[in-house]
Structures are given as structure tokens and as C-alpha cells.
Amino acid sequence: MLFNSYVFIFGFLPIAVLVYFVLGKFRLIKLAIIWMAIASLFFYAYWKISYLPLLLLSIAGNYLLGKQLDKAKPNSTQAKGILIAGISFNLGLLGYYKYAEFFITSVNQVFQSQFPSPEIVLPLAISFYTFTQIAYLVDAYRGETKDSNYDFPTYTLFVSFFPQLIAGPILRHDELIPQFRQLKNFIFSYQNLAMGVTLFILGLSKKVLIADNLSPWVAQVFAHTEAVTFLEAWVGALSYTLQLYFDFSGYSDMAIGLGWMMNIKLPINFNSPYKALSITDFWRRWHITLSAFLRDYLYIPLGGNRRGEIRRYANLFITMLLGGLWHGAGWTYVLWGGMHGVLLTINHGWRRLGIPLPKIFGWMMTFLAVVASWVLFRATSLYEGLEMLQAMMGMKGIILPNIYEGVLGGLKVFGVQFQEWGGFSYLPPLRGQQSFIVLVGLLLGVVFLPNTQEIMQGFKPRWWMAFGVSSLAVFCLLSLNRVSEFLYFQF
Numbered sequence: 001m002l003f004n005s006y007v008f009i010f011g012f013l014p015i016a017v018l019v020y021f022v023l024g025k026f027r028l029i030k031l032a033i034i035w036m037a038i039a040s041l042f043f044y045a046y047w048k049i050s051y052l053p054l055l056l057l058s059i060a061g062n063y064l065l066g067k068q069l070d071k072a073k074p075n076s077t078q079a080k081g082i083l084i085a086g087i088s089f090n091l092g093l094l095g096y097y098k099y100a101e102f103f104i105t106s107v108n109q110v111f112q113s114q115f116p117s118p119e120i121v122l123p124l125a126i127s128f129y130t131f132t133q134i135a136y137l138v139d140a141y142r143g144e145t146k147d148s149n150y151d152f153p154t155y156t157l158f159v160s161f162f163p164q165l166i167a168g169p170i171l172r173h174d175e176l177i178p179q180f181r182q183l184k185n186f187i188f189s190y191q192n193l194a195m196g197v198t199l200f201i202l203g204l205s206k207k208v209l210i211a212d213n214l215s216p217w218v219a220q221v222f223a224h225t226e227a228v229t230f231l232e233a234w235v236g237a238l239s240y241t242l243q244l245y246f247d248f249s250g251y252s253d254m255a256i257g258l259g260w261m262m263n264i265k266l267p268i269n270f271n272s273p274y275k276a277l278s279i280t281d282f283w284r285r286w287h288i289t290l291s292a293f294l295r296d297y298l299y300i301p302l303g304g305n306r307r308g309e310i311r312r313y314a315n316l317f318i319t320m321l322l323g324g325l326w327h328g329a330g331w332t333y334v335l336w337g338g339m340h341g342v343l344l345t346i347n348h349g350w351r352r353l354g355i356p357l358p359k360i361f362g363w364m365m366t367f368l369a370v371v372a373s374w375v376l377f378r379a380t381s382l383y384e385g386l387e388m389l390q391a392m393m394g395m396k397g398i399i400l401p402n403i404y405e406g407v408l409g410g411l412k413v414f415g416v417q418f419q420e421w422g423g424f425s426y427l428p429p430l431r432g433q434q435s436f437i438v439l440v441g442l443l444l445g446v447v448f449l450p451n452t453q454e455i456m457q458g459f460k461p462r463w464w465m466a467f468g469v470s471s472l473a474v475f476c477l478l479s480l481n482r483v484s485e486f487l488y489f490q491f
Contacts, residue, residue, distance in 0.1 A: 001046040003200075003254050004207055006480055012043060016162075017261055024186025030153070032186050036262075037157040044124065044165060051123045054093070055160065061089055062133040063155045066140045074143030086137040094130045097123055102329035125166045127326055129159055131293055136173050138297055150177055163258035167251050167488040169269035169289035176264070185263040195459055196260030198469050202452045203253025205472045207486065208479045210442065211247035214239050215484065217428040217435070222378060224426050225387040230398040232426045233391035235435060239428070240378045241371050242442050245274060247487045248287075253452050272451045274370070274443070277362040279343040280351075282370060294323050309352075316348070317341035327377070332385055336376045343369055363447075399423075 001008050016039040023032035045052040065086040072079040097120055104117045136158075139145055150158075158177050159165075179185050221228055221236025228236065252270040259266040269288050276282035283291045299319040305312040317338065324337015357365075372389060379385030390396055400408060402418040409418075421427075428435040 001043050002485065003251070003258075004204055004476075004480060004484070006477075007046075009477075009480075012039070012046075013258075015039075016043075020262060021186070021188040024183075025188070027183070029183065029186055033157055033180055034153045037153050037160060040157065040160040040162040040165060043162040044160060047124055054097075054123050054126070055129065058090070058093060058129060058133065059156050059159050060152075062086065062137060062159075063152055065089070066136060066145060066155070069137065069140035070146050070148075074141065074146075079141050083137055083141040087134060090130050090134050090137075094126055096120070097126055099325075099329045106331075128168050128170060129165065131170050131290075131326075132159060132172075135170070135293060135297055139173060145173060148173065148177060150180075154180055161264075163255040163264075164266055167248075167255075167486055168287070169252070169255065169267050170293050171267070171289070175267055179264050187263070189263055192260050192263050194461060195456060196257045196262075198459065198465075199257030199260065199452060199456055200254050201257075201469050201473045201476065202455075203250040203255075203257060204476045206246040206250030206253065206452075208476045209472075211243045211250060211487075212479070212482070212484050214243040214246070218243055218378070220426050220428070222380075222384065222388070225379070225384045225391070228388070228391050228426050229424060230391055230394050230396070231400060232424055233388050235427060235439065237371050237375050237388065237392060238439050238443070241274075241374050242439065242446070244374060244378075244487055245446060246442075249451070251486045251488065256453075268453055270451075271453065272446065274367060274446045275363075276366050276370075277359055279340065279347045279366055279369060282366055283340075283344070290323070290326075294319050298322065313345040313348070316344045320344060331382055332376050332379050335382065335385075336373055339373050339376065343373075 001012060003009075016036065019035055019039075020032050023029075023035060041052065041055070044055060065082060068082050069079055069086075072082060101117050101120050104115050107113060108115055108117070136145070154177060157180065158171070158173060161171075161176065164171060217239040218236055221232055221239070225233075249270045252268075256266050256268070267289055271285040271288065273282050273286035276285055299315055302315040302318060303311055304315060318341070320341030321334060321337045324333045324335070324340070327333045327336070372392070375388045375392070376382075376385040379388060397415065397417065398411075399417045399419055400411075401421055401424075403421075405418040408416070412418075
């Protein structure tokens with residue numbers, strides 16, 4: 001089930017929330033938790049019910065392993081054995097369903113072998129609920145869950161809570177489970193509902209009104225990477241950079257807004273990443289909970305920065321390489337992760353030199369590096385990604401609109417060519433300057449305007465705000481006849 005669908009907005013959501021608060025009103029807290037857990041599992045199964053048994057197996061297996069860890073002495077040999085078994089269980093499921101086909105195909109290509117490659121349908125959200133539960137097991141191994149004493153329905157709701165189930169944020173047990181023990185969170189709040197609905201609509205508008213309308217611009221360019229010109233390649237790359245921004249930040253806003261409606265506070269997962277002044281700053285702002293997971297459960301256990309600079313850089317690179325692989329079973333994702341590992345290494349090395357950069361220069365370098373990496377992220381093959389990057393760097397020649405020939409005509413001596421707008425076959429339907437105005441306007445907005453979380457910090461009901469949000473809601477609802485998935489659903 002999609003957040004941006006009529007069945008969710010007018011069917012599932014009001015019923016789920018209404019029953020939750022009715023049970024809470026009568027202090028039937030246990031029933032309210034069971035109800036929300038069942039509703040969340042229904043939400044998951046609505047997409048494809050064949051995915052549900054695997055999710056239930058994962059939840060039950062990790063719950064039992066966690067209880068065994070609670071009984072064992074923290075950090076003991078027994079606990080370590082249980083933890084290894086638990087991580088192997090989780091990575092085994094994830095590895096088979098997400099990477100088996102990719103691994104066998106890669107082996108066949110490298111060794112010219114013909115091992116049969118299974119056709120496996122990737123279960124929805126398996127990457128997210130797997131990482132959530134690995135973090136839970138590690139925390140249990142450290143003895144951090146011993147005093148929690150929660151039952152199976154509560155654990156099931158922790159993993160499957162529908163606002164965050166499909167695309168995050170990646171939760172830790174102490175961020176959500178304690179909230180299910182507070183009676184006030186089961187009592188209806190007009191203020192939280194108003195804030196939640198407002199943030200949900202703002203997020204929905206990002207997805208429906210902006211990201212979905214940029215999607216055709218992106219597809220047109222990436223479907224013809226071998227033929228696009230310098231200008232078209234940059235339009236496609238910037239369009240995807242902004243599409244992904246508004247799609248993912250829209251989902252993150254909607255998830256937090258849905259939590260607020262039920263008095264549940266989910267962690268912020270997105271904080272204006274295109275305002276970043278360095279690649280390190282970017283990863284503090286983009287997919288914040290994934291960055292925290294990779295830091296706490298991979299980078300630090302590898303040794304972090306405790307074993308010298310060379311080891312630190314190696315740990316950074318390995319962490320980002322695996323982070324790239326987490327996003328998808330493909331060499332483009334591996335290369336994307338490796339690219340960010342190299343960029344982070346360079347960033348940390350530069351910081352050791354103690355040479356400050358002007359903020360505008362730092363922002364520009366960071367943004368251009370991120371745009372280039374998104375090209376690899378979006379490409380369906382390494383060949384396609386490299387074709388795009390070559391076009392963006394002018395290695396296939398530079399062709400500009402002839403309306404700029406009077407101003408930039410001197411560039412002809414460097415091989416720059418000029419042609420009419422009609423010669424650019426893969427520009428957006430708006431064509432020419434109008435598409436540039438849209439992209440520049442969106443980019444200026446994400447760089448200079450406050451983000452939705454900052455807007456909601458000063459939330460006070462006002463008639464003009466109600467009018468503006470209601471207008472956005474109407475436009476969004478009228479656009480739901482062309483429902484599309486969120487981009488992070490495929491990860």
C-alpha cells in the first residue's frame with residue numbers, strides 16, 4: 001500500500017488511527033498495540049501477500065534470538081555465539097533474496113560459466129527491516145535491552161510500524177518501544193493530529209507535485225545515454241538529483257507526520273542535504289538513520305579511527321562500499337558507494353591539513369560530486385553511467401542553444417557548437433529555458449529555503465496556513481490518478 005493512494009488516505013489510515021485511539025480511550029493499551037501491529041502487517045501484505053510470511057519469519061526469529069541474548073551475560077562467549085547466529089540468519093535471508101541472482105550472474109560473466117540464475121522477486125522493505133533487527137540484536141548482545149521486558153506484539157509493532165516499515169527511518173528499539181509504554185501516546189491529541197496532517201500533506205506535495213513531474217525528464221535522458229548532448233545530460237542529472245531529493249524527503253516527512261498523528265515521534269531522516277558544505281556534512285543530512293547505523297554497527301566495530309589514519313580511511317571506504325551494496329544488487333551501487341568512500345577519505349584528509357575553504361567553494365564541490373554520484377546511482381549499468389558522465393564533462397562535445405551564440409560565440413575556438421532548441425531531442429517537454437528556470441528555481445529552494453522540519457518547529461494554526469495546506473492537499477488528491485512508487489522502495 002502506498003502513502004500516495006486513495007485507499008491509504010481515505011481507507012486504511014482513518015480506520016487504523018480511529019480504532020487505535022478508541023482502544024486507548026478505554027485504557028486497552030495491549031489491544032491497541034495488537035491492533036496497530038495487525039494493521040501494519042495488513043498494510044505490508046496489501047502490496048503482495050506472499051511477502052508477509054518472510055517478514056513474520058524474520059520478526060519471530062529475531063524476537064526469540066533477542067530473548068536468548070537477554071538471558072545471556074552481555075558480551076559473553078554464549079552471547080557472541082547467539083549474536084553470530086542472529087546476524088547470519090538476517091544476512092542469509094537478505095543475501096538470498098537480494099543478492100543471489102546478482103552474485104551468480106556476476107560469476108557467470110567473469111568466468112564465462114553457466115550456473116543457473118534464480119529469478120527471485122525482491123521482498124518489499126527487506127533491507128530496512130533487516131537492518132532494524134540487526135541493530136536490535138547487537139543492542140541485546142551489549143545488554144541494552146535487558147530491562148525492556150516487552151512482549152511479542154510490541155516487538156512486532158516495533159519492526160512493522162507502518163509509517164517507517166517500507167523506506168525507513170531505520171529505528172532502534174529505544175527510539176520506539178518506550179513510546180508504546182506511555183499512556184499519553186494512546187490519548188487523542190488535536191495538536192499532534194494537526195501537525196501530523198500538515199507535515200503529511202507537505203511531504204505528499206513534494207512527492208506528487210514535484211518528484212513525480214520530474215520523473216519523465218529523468219527517464220527521457222537516461223533511456224538515451226549514448227546519444228544525449230552535454231546540455232541534455234546535465235538536465236537529466238540535475239532532474240534526477242532533485243527528483244530523488246523531493247521523493248525521499250517527501251516520504252520522510254510523510255512518515256514523521258503519520259507518527260505524529262498517533263503521538264509517536266520518529267527520528268528525523270532527512271535534513272537539507274543539498275545545503276551541505278562537505279561530503280561529511282552531506283552524510284550527516286542524507287538518510288541520517290542509515291548513516292548512524294553504518295557508523296555504529298559497521299564503521300566503529302571495524303575499528304573506526306582508533307587504529308591510525310590508514311586504517312581509518314580503509315574503514316571508511318569499506319563502510320561506504322557496503323552501504324552502496326545495501327542500496328541495491330548491482331555494480332553501479334557498489335561503484336556509487338566506493339565513490340563516496342573515496343570522497344569521505346579525501347574530505348577527512350583535507351581536514352587534517354587545516355586549510356579552510358570558502359563556503360561557496362565547499363558547497364559547489366560537494367554538490368557537483370553528489371550530482372555525479374547520483375548519475376551512477378540512477379544508471380542501469382556501468383556503461384550507461386559512464387556514457388552520461390562523459391557527456392556531462394564535454395568529452396562528447398559541447399553543443400549549446402544558438403540563442404547564446406552572440407554572448408558565447410567566442411567559445412567556438414574551443415570546439416563549442418551551437419544549434420536551435422529543436423535539435424535537442426531529449427530535453428523535457430517544457431524545452432529550453434523554461435526547464436532550466438524550473439530546475440534552477442527548485443535548486444535555489446532546497447538550498448536557501450527552510451526545510452519542512454524547520455517550518456514545523458514554529459507551527460501555529462493560522463487561517464492562511466490552513467488555506468495553503470488545504471490547497472496543496474486538493475492539488476495532490478487530484479494528481480493521485482497516476483500513483484507512483486517511492487524511489488527508495490526498490491532498496
